[in-house]
Amino acid sequence: MRFDFDTFRFAEPDSAGDALAVVATHDGLSWHTLRARTEAWAAAARAAGARPDVPLVIVGHKEAGFLVAMLGCLTLGAPFVPVDRINPAERVRRIIEIVGAPLVYEADNDVFRPGTAATVLKERGVAYIMFTSGSTGDPKGVQIGRESLGLFAGWIRDCLRLDAAPVFMDQMLFSFDFSLFNVAGALGLGGTCVLCPRDLTAQRDAFTAYLARHRVTMWASTPSFVRQQLLNPAFDAATLPALKVFLFGAESLSPALAEALWERFPAARIVNSYGPTEATCSTTWVEIDAALRKDAPNPFPIGRAKPYAELFLDQGELCIAGDHVMRGYLNRPDLNQTRLFLHQGKRAYRSGDLAHIDAAGLVHFRGRADDQIKLHGYRIELAEVDAALASLDGVRAGAAVALRRADGAIVRMIGFVELEGNHAGDATGATALADWKQALGQNLPPYMIPSELVACDRFPTTSTDKVDRRQLERQYLQARLSGTKE
Template sequence: MRFDFDDCRFVELDVARQAPALHGAEGVMDWTGLHLATERWMERARAAGIGAGHAVVISGHKEMAFVVAMLGCLQLGAAYVPVDTINPAARLHRITGLVHAQAVYDAAADAFLPGVAEPRPLAEPGLAYVMFTSGSTGDPKGVQIGRDSVALFAGWIRDCLALGTAPALMNQMLFSFDFSLFDLCGALALGGSCALCPREVIADSERFIDRLQQAQVAVWASTPSFVRQQMLNPRFDAAHLPALRVFVFGAESLTPRVAEELWARFPQARIINSYGPTEATCSTTWVEIGPALRAAAPNPFPVGVAKPYAEVFIDDGEICMAGDHVMRGYLERPDLDAGVLFEHKGKRAYRSGDLGDMDAQGRVHFRGRKDDQIKLNGYRIELAEVDTALSALPGAIAGATMVLRRPDGSPMRMVGFIELAQPGEGAVQPLPAPLQDWKALLAQRVPAYMVPSELLVLGSLPSTASDKVDRKQLEQCYAQARAAGSMRR
């Protein structure tokens, strides 16, 4: 049995019915169980008033019920809106309002909760999901992805990556992070299985390896940062994980050093690099690091060539992409659409904001960002949204963020700065009593991955000639405060 993303339904119902489909904290769910659970979920969703064209907010983490709800939405023609429990309640409430949801499905409680007072269908028809990313205006923005786009993505995994028959894929990325769709589409489209690895499993490295062993995971998809973390465990190797043979990377630059460390652990592994923003259905380019590219060892590796259904081109140094996989626009934000969406050869096209160039083989090389957006541990973060959250702390009138980077230029962590309405003495000031628990206060407004590691109080935030926060000067302030021991973690 498998899930056909072209028609959004289960097919080959008499084939391998008892084969595993999901591995999770609840045990193992076979394909028959997944099919029946999805049918039952759809009946309950209809009873809750959910129909085609509506948005359903799914709240949870790595529950099997989360996957069931996603598949149920696809079959009903409803758009699912994944919101991980890492998000504070205020953000969940805000997103529910933005999509005018009829209901919120709590995957952990297996319960339908009321949505907004006056729900209505989405204006854009034929959506598979709406995924919210960090917004430069301080408000999350909803990326609208069509059902046809998901079908193209699943078809690429099925037809181009040669993952074998019924492979088991590891799933550790949040369902509200678009790269997690790779694991689900790969497993379900190929009739394989998906090993759901929640935070508490990953936090225990031995338990994590055990989960991968039990599920016989063959395909690993993650950021390079995440695989670097696993190198601390000596059991992360081919001897303990003999089924693991394919690594797919995205969301961050892949360096030869990481690849070589991985090959030292898994000598026969295939390594595939990919690239693409949420606005282009997870990824647009891909390349397998073969012998020639491995020998050349460009640092970082290129992110590859366009997929069969996509076109990628460079416009004034910016990576652009066109095709049916490009989003249907930001949810009710034509002002944002105007700056990034356009038509190219009769197809939707998107200006990514990423800088890059293309080599003689047509491979794209990522060269950084045009703006203040960063990728930290795989999460896309607009510094402006963090700035806004900082400025809402008690007593603050302004907030700003700077990024500490590794020698290769990749973001390592964020540092926050605030200016108080009633400043004290000195350029760098003590943290006032109401802000002693500043991390918990911030976590009420933004997800944990958007909370800076340190906070400094400045007499005034430095600004540029155009009255924008001078993040370069913030770096100098940080260095001075660190030398004086003024940071608060």
């Protein structure tokens, strides 16, 4: 049995129905059980008021019930809006308000509760709305059509050359679109999706044993996550003999990391991919073959366009065209006007990513044209973090700065604040910054909270009177090298 992402129905019902479709830490669902639970959930959601083209918010973490609800929404035609429990309550409330979701499903409690006034989307046939960091301080909703999700699942099926019934490791939050690699890949091919909650992945030995027990064959994650696993000597082919394919995205992939991985898994295939949420998870891909491995460009290219995508450059900015491009940001005509356009009759998106396309058609990532970053795979608008920093008591302005390694990968984010009344170096400043992480956590998810906060009397500015983030970074690094503090 499998889930057909073109028709959004279960297909081939007479085949392998007793095999595991979903594995969670406390239970597992066979394909027969997954189908029955999805149908029961859809019936309950319909009775609670769910209907086509009206968004439904799903809140939870890595429960099997979360995945059941996503499939149930797809069968109903109700766009699902995944929100992980990692988000503070205020952010969850704001997302419900923005989408106009009359119904919220709490997957961890298996209950439906009222949301807000119902809103029928102007765009019909939307599969899901994924929220990303917004430059105005508000998260922005990306509307992905059902046709786009079908194209994505078809690419996994037709191009990645995976074994029959693959077993996917799934540790990414469902509110992170990269997680759809595992959902569409495992369920679209009649395999198994092995859910890995955060409390499990934090336990090094237990996590590895869990993957070994369920014979995981496919690994899709950010490079940062696999780098953490390489600290475990048992993360190797001897412990995980079934693990044959690694697929990366959301961050740059360096030759050093690939070689470290091949040292542990000599026979593994490594695939690199790229794509913003606005282009349905990924739009390019390349397998790191012997020639690329020998050339070892740092970082590796992000790949070539998928069969249904077209890529081109406009003054160095990567533009993406095709039926996999989003239907637009929800209720943001201002952004849609600047980021979306038509290209040869297809939807097209200005990514904000700078790139180079070589003679072989491989795309090389060259950074961002704006202040959006990716940290551990999560997209973050620095302006949203700025706004949260500025809301701290005793602070008049905030600025977030991303620190990078030599290969361009972002390792952490530092927060800078200007204190009211020039109190950066005295007790008043220290009092103002007390409990700053807890305060930021009221409005930001943990991955958007800087690892360190630095108080300044005055921010350096550029010639256009914008905060000079590069100068802040230089000042911070100089202070670290000299052993002094601002």
